Structures are given as C-alpha cells and as structure tokens.
Amino acid sequence: MQPTPFALERYFAVHEFTARYLMCSSDPESMSIADLLxxxxxxxDAFNNTWLGYTEYPGAPELRRELSTLYESIGTDELIVHTGAQEAIFSFMNTMLKAGDHMIVHMPGYQSHYSVAQALGVNVSPWMARESDGWSLDPDELEKLLRPETKALLICAPHNPTGYLPDRERFDAIVDFARxxxxxxxxxxxxxxxxxDPAHRLPAACDVYEKAISLGALxxxxxxxxxxxGWVASxxxxxxxxxxxxxxxxxICxxxxxxxxxxxxxxNTDALIxxxxxIVRSNLALLDPFFARHREILEWHRPLAGTVAFPQLKQGGAERFCAEVLERTGVLxxxxxxxxxxxxxxxxxxxRRNLPDVLTILDNYLREHYR
Ligand SMILES: Cc1ncc(COP(=O)(O)O)c(C=O)c1O
Structure with missing residues (x-):
C-alpha cells in the first residue's frame, strides 16, 4: 500500500520550523510539560516516577477511564488510544475497508480521510461542502452518492479547513442516513x-449511533x-x-x-478548552475587521468552531499568493x-497567541501590494 504523499504534511515538513510566523496551523497554542503538570x-513527582515499560495495548486504564468521561455511553473497553488521531485513521481504513468498497467523504478535507482508503483500492466519493452556504453539508445529497458497495461515511465536525459545524437537525439527518x-x-x-458558541456543541457520534466511530485527539x-x-470511541x-x-x-502500545x-x-478538559x-475568540475579534478591510482580496465565511478558516482569494492564485506572502513577510x-x-x-x-502581531504584518502587506 503506497498512499499518495500527504501534501499538507510535506508542506509543513519544509516550512513549519523555518518560517518566521505561522498563520495556518490547525493546532492551537500549546504549552510546556511544566505548565501542564x-x-x-x-x-x-508522579510523572518522574512513571514506569517506562510497555503499557496496556488499548491504552493505560487510567487514561481510558478519563477519556470515557468525555462520552455519555462509552465504557473504558470501548476506547482505543493511538499515537495521534492519524494512527487511528490509518488503522480504521486498513481494518474495516478493502479494495472495491466505497466510502463517502466530507470534502474539502484532511487528506488521510481519503488517501489511505484510496491506496487500499477503496472508491471514494466526495461529499462537497457548499461554500455559498457557509460551507454547509446537505444531507439530501447523500442518497445520490450511495452505492451498493458503500461501507462508510466520513464526516469531520467541527471541520478542517472551513470551521463549519452542522446544526443538530443536519447532524441527526446524517446519522439517520448512516443507520x-x-x-x-x-x-x-x-x-x-x-x-x-458552546451551545452549538453536537453529541459525539458514538453516543447516538451504534456503528459510529468517534475520533478524538489531544x-x-x-x-x-x-x-x-488520539483515540477512537465506538x-x-x-x-x-x-x-x-x-x-x-x-x-503496539x-x-x-x-x-x-x-x-x-x-x-482538565474544561480548563484547557x-x-x-x-484565544480563538479574541483572534476572531481582530479577523472580523481584517476581512472587512480586505474584502476585495479575501472573502471568508466566519467559522463556527475550531481553529481554522478557509477564505477565498478573489485575485490571483493561492499558491502564488502564499509563496509571495512567505517570501516578503515570513508569514506562512x-x-x-x-x-x-x-x-x-x-x-x-x-x-495562536501571536496572531495579532502576525495579522498586522499581513495587513500591512495587503495594504501595500493590493491598493
Ligand atoms: C481533521 C483532522 N483529523 C486528524 C488530524 C490528525 O491529528 P493528530 O495530530 O492527533 O494525529 C488532524 C491534524 O491536523 C486534523 O486536522
């Protein structure tokens, strides 16, 4: 099995640790071990005394006990902890899908959601988010995408890269279709x-549907x-x-x-979240006027959740734009x-906490080059 190279990761491999300013990361501001402890x-003290032998295969019992509290109906033996969400995606695709199967995948999206399956010979149909409607998903389209050999439906909510989150009615319609x-x-x-807005939080899919696999990660x-x-709960x-x-x-473990x-x-989930x-809310307060100022260059649908947004470039190509911004400002x-x-x-x-400074650099660049 030879998946197509993961384009986003290859880009980060080149730039993430050399660019002066990152303005496209999906992970929020991190912290040190000392901050966490x-x-x-x-x-x-307990950390210093952590035993460095193998741990239990599905994840340390103590960790799985804590993770089960994030769900309504999931017991400790209904969780498998993995090395990042990425390993869990790879494992699901390899174990539950085979050549000739068909999967419907929420797009645009995170490449491992479809490339791993495609490398296995699985046929993938994109379920395209509708940009004109705030990157929404239309559950009525699902029946048209269904085939006799369809085995799985993959959604990402909150969504990378658009920040879309379905409302409860749409989410239920998606679950009903899968069921x-x-x-x-x-x-x-x-x-x-x-x-x-915390009122928009959806239930975990694994809590409402017996054949759902909820993917989580720290x-x-x-x-x-x-x-x-990362982990799966099912x-x-x-x-x-x-x-x-x-x-x-x-x-292994x-x-x-x-x-x-x-x-x-x-x-400490509540405190970390x-x-x-x-941080995201205070950055959004700066991004609103930024996008209003530059509406002739960039048009966005304000995200509802998560740490990313996917504005449209109104002039020129995105690759060239990003390359020029990086070269002239150091902003990735x-x-x-x-x-x-x-x-x-x-x-x-x-x-990220430095977004206000980075945004000022981008703001100045756009003012100089696009007026
Ligand atoms: C939607 C989505 N799923 C999974 C992952 C992988 O997460 P992890 O870093 O925990 O492997 C990412 C990382 O960017 C992601 O955006």
Missing part, C-alpha cells in the same frame, strides 16, 4: 469542544499535539476488535510518559491546492 499540584444503510459513520471530532481541542495522543465490537489487533503492527500527561489533560477557545499561509481544493483558497489558523 501545574494544573495538578504534586503531579510532577438506514448500515454504514460505519467515521466521525472526526478532533476539534470538538472548540465551538465558538492535539487540537487540548492544544497538546506533541503528546501524540460501541461497535467488530471495529474495536479489528483495530485492537491491527495496532500490534503499528505502535502508547508512550507511557504521554499517557500519564494525557490523563492530566483529559481531567476554555483557554484555547478564549496554506494554499487550498494542498487540500485538493484548487488554487482559489487559503487556510488560516486562529488559535
């Missing part, structure tokens, strides 16, 4: 918790990408058994220090071509 006084046709609903929820809502902790026994078995050929720190993070949403943006979405859009990140 400070959330639980006394935990530093009616017996499909696995692979629900990427790694940005769940980062709703800009990389986004908690801002702890360096822990490399009540589907076949999925859990297959993914547990497959993990033996991936990382997780990193013991990361699992220790992850349990602290999950226990509040911290990260507060992400062209939509890397998300298989044509040369028309740019992804921006909303979750």
């Amino acid at each position: 400070a959330l639980e006084p006394g935990s530093a 009616k046709h017996g499909l696995w609903l692979f629900s990427d929820e790694v940005y769940r918790g980062l709703e800009h 990389s986004k809502s908690h801002g702890l990408a360096g822990l490399r902790v 009540r589907d026994r076949d999925v859990l058994a297959a993914m547990n078995t497959f993990k033996d050929y991936l990382t 997780n990193s013991a220090p990361s699992e220790f720190l992850a349990a602290i993070a999950v226990r 509040e911290r990260n949403t507060a 943006l992400l062209p939509g071509t890397l998300l298989d979405h044509g040369d028309t859009h740019v992804r921006i990140g909303l979750g």
Whole structure:
C-alpha cells in the first residue's frame, strides 16, 4: 500500500520550523510539560516516577477511564488510544475497508480521510461542502452518492479547513442516513469542544449511533499535539476488535510518559478548552475587521468552531499568493491546492497567541501590494 504523499504534511515538513510566523496551523497554542503538570499540584513527582515499560495495548486504564468521561455511553473497553488521531485513521481504513468498497467523504478535507482508503483500492466519493452556504453539508445529497458497495461515511465536525459545524437537525439527518444503510459513520471530532458558541456543541457520534466511530485527539481541542495522543470511541465490537489487533503492527502500545500527561489533560478538559477557545475568540475579534478591510482580496465565511478558516482569494492564485506572502513577510499561509481544493483558497489558523502581531504584518502587506 503506497498512499499518495500527504501534501499538507510535506508542506509543513519544509516550512513549519523555518518560517518566521505561522498563520495556518490547525493546532492551537500549546504549552510546556511544566505548565501542564501545574494544573495538578504534586503531579510532577508522579510523572518522574512513571514506569517506562510497555503499557496496556488499548491504552493505560487510567487514561481510558478519563477519556470515557468525555462520552455519555462509552465504557473504558470501548476506547482505543493511538499515537495521534492519524494512527487511528490509518488503522480504521486498513481494518474495516478493502479494495472495491466505497466510502463517502466530507470534502474539502484532511487528506488521510481519503488517501489511505484510496491506496487500499477503496472508491471514494466526495461529499462537497457548499461554500455559498457557509460551507454547509446537505444531507439530501447523500442518497445520490450511495452505492451498493458503500461501507462508510466520513464526516469531520467541527471541520478542517472551513470551521463549519452542522446544526443538530443536519447532524441527526446524517446519522439517520448512516443507520438506514448500515454504514460505519467515521466521525472526526478532533476539534470538538472548540465551538465558538458552546451551545452549538453536537453529541459525539458514538453516543447516538451504534456503528459510529468517534475520533478524538489531544492535539487540537487540548492544544497538546506533541503528546501524540488520539483515540477512537465506538460501541461497535467488530471495529474495536479489528483495530485492537491491527495496532500490534503499528505502535503496539502508547508512550507511557504521554499517557500519564494525557490523563492530566483529559481531567482538565474544561480548563484547557476554555483557554484555547478564549484565544480563538479574541483572534476572531481582530479577523472580523481584517476581512472587512480586505474584502476585495479575501472573502471568508466566519467559522463556527475550531481553529481554522478557509477564505477565498478573489485575485490571483493561492499558491502564488502564499509563496509571495512567505517570501516578503515570513508569514506562512496554506494554499487550498494542498487540500485538493484548487488554487482559489487559503487556510488560516486562529488559535495562536501571536496572531495579532502576525495579522498586522499581513495587513500591512495587503495594504501595500493590493491598493
Ligand atoms: C481533521 C483532522 N483529523 C486528524 C488530524 C490528525 O491529528 P493528530 O495530530 O492527533 O494525529 C488532524 C491534524 O491536523 C486534523 O486536522
């Protein structure tokens, strides 16, 4: 199996650690181990005493106990902890899909949602978000995409790269469709918790549908990408058994220090989410007037949740625009071509503390070059 290179990751491999300013990251502001340990006084000693042997295959019991509190109906044996959400996506595709199967995938999207399956010989139909309607999904389109060999429907909500979040009615319609046709609903929820208005939070798919697989991670809502902790939560026994078995050929078990720190993070979910949403909200307050000022160059649909937005470039190509901005200002943006979405859009990140400064640099650049 040889998946197409992950275009976004290859771009970050070149630029993430050399660009002066990042303005397209999807992970919010992170923190140090000391900052995290400070959330639980006394935990530093326990961390120092963490045993560095193998840990339990599906994840340390203590961590799975904490993770189960994020769901209504999920027990500790209905979770498998992985090395980032990425490993869990790879495992689901490899275990539950095979050549000739068909999957419907929310697009534009995160490349591993479709490239891994395609490399396995799975046929993928894009379910295109409607930009004109705030990047919304129309559940009425699903029946037209269905085939006899359709096995799974993949959604990402809150969505990367658009920041879209379906309302409860649409979400229920998606779940009803999956249930009616017996499909696995692979629900990427790694940005769940980062709703800009908490009233918009949706239930986890695994809590409302028995064949749903909810994907979680500490990389986004908690801002702890360096822990490399992700997980799946599901009540589907076949999925859990297959993914547990497959993990033996991936990382076997997780990193013991990361699992220790992850349990602290999950226990402090509310505080971490509040911290990260507060950063996003104050950045949005600056982005509103920025996009109003530059509406002839960039047009956005204000995101409803998460840490990214996907404005459309009204003049010229996105790749060239991003390359010029990087060269002249040191600000890294992400062209939509890397998300298989044509040369028309740019992804921006909303979750970093330095956004006010970086935005000023971009603002000055646009004023100078586009007037
Ligand atoms: C929608 C989505 N799913 C999964 C991932 C992978 O997350 P992790 O870093 O935990 O592997 C990302 C990372 O950008 C993402 O945006």
